[in-house]
Structures are given as structure tokens and as C-alpha cells.
Amino acid sequence: MQLTHHTARQATLVLGGTGKTGRRVVERLTARGLPVRVGSRSGEPPFDWEDRSTWAPALDGACSVYLSYYPDLAIPGAVEASASFAELAVASGVRRLVLLSGRGEPEAERAEQAVRDTGAALTILRSTWFMQNFSEDYMLEHVLSGEIRLPGGDVPTPFLDVEDIADVAVAALNDDRHAGQVYELTGPRSLTFADVAQEIGEAAGREIRYVPLSLEQHAVEAAEHGVPAEVIELLTYLFSEVVVDGRNAETTDGVRRALGREARDFGDYARDAAASGVWSSSAVTA
Numbered sequence: 473m474q475l476t477h478h479t480a481r482q483a484t485l486v487l488g489g490t491g492k493t494g495r496r497v498v499e500r501l502t503a504r505g506l507p508v509r510v511g512s513r514s515g516e517p518p519f520d521w522e523d524r525s526t527w528a529p530a531l532d533g534a535c536s537v538y539l540s541y542y543p544d545l546a547i548p549g550a551v552e553a554s555a556s557f558a559e560l561a562v563a564s565g566v567r568r569l570v571l572l573s574g575r576g577e578p579e580a581e582r583a584e585q586a587v588r589d590t591g592a593a594l595t596i597l598r599s600t601w602f603m604q605n606f607s608e609d610y611m612l613e614h615v616l617s618g619e620i621r622l623p624g625g626d627v628p629t630p631f632l633d634v635e636d637i638a639d640v641a642v643a644a645l646n647d648d649r650h651a652g653q654v655y656e657l658t659g660p661r662s663l664t665f666a667d668v669a670q671e672i673g674e675a676a677g678r679e680i681r682y683v684p685l686s687l688e689q690h691a692v693e694a695a696e697h698g699v700p701a702e703v704i705e706l707l708t709y710l711f712s713e714v715v716v717d718g719r720n721a722e723t724t725d726g727v728r729r730a731l732g733r734e735a736r737d738f739g740d741y742a743r744d745a746a747a748s749g750v751w752s753s754s755a756v757t758a
């Protein structure tokens with residue numbers, strides 16, 4: 473009984489533990505033999521941002537938390553929800569928090585401050601756009617159709633491999649040296665969407681074009697494809713705030729600072745994603 477309690481006390485709760493970053497954090501902690509709990513609607517017990525009654529059971533016995541909000545810290549209510557959750561976490565005995573934040577989003581920085589105010593040992597992973605959006609999220613459909621039709625202009629973005637986020641998260645969850653740090657995380661090269669189309673096309677062995685759209689055109693096309701209105705609103709916000717003015721085009725040394733090695737390059741990501749078959753013609757479904 474004592475041992476069970478002790479083991480449970482060591483658990484790390486990984487929010488979004490089946491998603492792009494969380495799944496990889498769970499894999500790494502499990503591989504190290506560390507106790508881990510998936511915090512998502514399909515977790516055991518389930519965790520739902522929309523249902524506060526699920527928060528305390530998910531936190532019960534956890535000593536650290538990987539806090540990844542869904543869908544985005546920029547949506548209305550996200551700052552308040554992540555702040556309330558972090559307060560509850562600290563009140564229920566969590567000592568260490570690792571917060572996945574967004575680079576260049578003022579709301580994300582408000583969330584960072586609110587979570588910092590809880591007094592937990594906090595590491596902030598202020599991340600730019602993920603490479604895996606092209607293979608594990610809505611941009612995959614664009615790639616499979618052969619045309620990346622987005623309002624990304626011709627501004628470069630230093631896309632980040634989520635494998636690097638997971639490595640930094642696990643380091644921060646297990647080593648006090650990272651407490652109090654804010655890591656601005658980017659990949660090692662800034663690429664325009666036209667560069668991305670070319671590199672994915674070369675890796676996947678197929679023709680892929682970037683077609684720059686206006687924000688309005690993109691909203692109309694997304695609606696025609698059945699994308700929900702609130703998601704279109706979020707994408708419009710992200711493209712107009714985070715990408716298009718070039719404020720976030722520069723690379724940073726965050727991965728090197730956190731891990732002592734360089735960030736993964738888009739070319740390596742594209743090679744591995746292509747090898748997984750996710751971009752092959754047979755992945756195109758009716």
C-alpha cells in the first residue's frame with residue numbers, strides 16, 4: 473500500500489498525452505521506466521479541458537505535469553483555464569510544471585505569467601510552428617492533395633521538430649537545472665511555405681506546390697472543406713499574428729541551450745516522415 477502510494481506520487485501527468493508532443497513525452501518517460509499518466513479525454517482517468525470535474529482526479533498523486541493546452545493558448549478562455557489548472561495542480565502537490573507555449577502569441581505569454589504565478593518550478597517551452605503539422609495535422613491534407621493552399625505569404629518560419637520539444641520536455645521534467653528557464657524553441661533553418669513544398673516534394677517523390685492565398689480566400693476554402701468556424705478563426709488569427717509579418721522568422725538557440733545539441737533539420741524530418749509512408753500516394757483516400 474505504502475509502495476503503491478509512493479509510486480503514484482512520482483507520476484508525471486502528460487496533458488495532450490496522445491497528441492503530437494505529449495505522445496512523444498509519454499514514450500520517452502515510459503522508456504525510462506518512469507510512471508506516467510496520459511491526460512486527455514481518452515486517458516484513464518479521463519481529463520477534459522471542458523469539464524473541470526475531471527481535473528482533480530487526473531492530478532491525484534501526480535508530482536509533475538507536462539501542460540499542453542488544447543487547441544491553442546490563443547483561444548478565448550485558454551489563459552484562465554490553464555492558470556486555474558496550474559493552481560489546482562500546485563495545490564494538489566505538483567512541484568514541477570513544463571508548459572508548452574507558443575512563440576509570438578501575446579495570449580500565450582499571458583498564460584506563461586499566470587502559470588508562473590502559481591510558484592511551481594516552471595520551465596517554459598515557447599515553441600514555433602511544428603514540422604509535424606505537415607504530417608500529423610491539418611496541413612497533411614494539403615500535402616496529399618499536391619497543393620499547400622495557405623495564407624502563409626512568402627515569410628520564412630523556422631519550423632520545429634516536435635521530437636526536439638519532447639526531448640526538452642523530458643529533460644525539464646527530470647532535471648532541476650531547467651527550472652525557471654524560458655526556452656524559445658525553433659528549428660535550425662527558416663523556410664517559406666514554398667521551400668517546405670519543395671523539400672517535402674523531394675522527400676516524398678511527388679510534385680507539391682505552394683499556392684499562397686489571402687486570409688479571406690483561405691477562410692472560404694476551409695469552410696468549403698468543412699473546417700469548423702472556430703478552427704478557421706484560430707487559423708486566421710495564427711497566420712495573421714504569428715507568421716505573416718515576419719516577427720518570428722528568426723531561428724533561436726533554445727534547443728542547443730536546453731540540450732547541448734543542435735535542433736533537428738527539416739530535411740531529416742521530411743526524410744523520416746516520407747519513410748513512414750504518410751505522404752505516399754496510397755495515403756490519399758477518397
Ligand SMILES: NC(=O)c1ccc[n+]([C@@H]2O[C@H](COP(=O)([O-])OP(=O)(O)OC[C@H]3O[C@@H](n4cnc5c(N)ncnc54)[C@H](OP(=O)(O)O)[C@@H]3O)[C@@H](O)[C@H]2O)c1
Nearest residue numbers: 488489490491492512513514520521541542544545601602
Ligand atoms: N501545432 C503547432 O504548430 C504549435 C506550435 C506552437 C505551440 N502549439 C501549442 O501546442 C498545443 C497543442 O497543440 P497541437 O496542435 O500540437 O495539438 P495536439 O497535442 O496534437 O492535440 C491533441 C491532444 O489534445 C487532446 N485533447 C483534445 N481535446 C481535448 C480536450 N477537450 N481536453 C483535453 N485534451 C484534449 C487529445 O487527446 P484526446 O482526443 O484523447 O482528448 C490529444 O492528446 C496548443 O496549446 C498549441 O498552442 C502548437
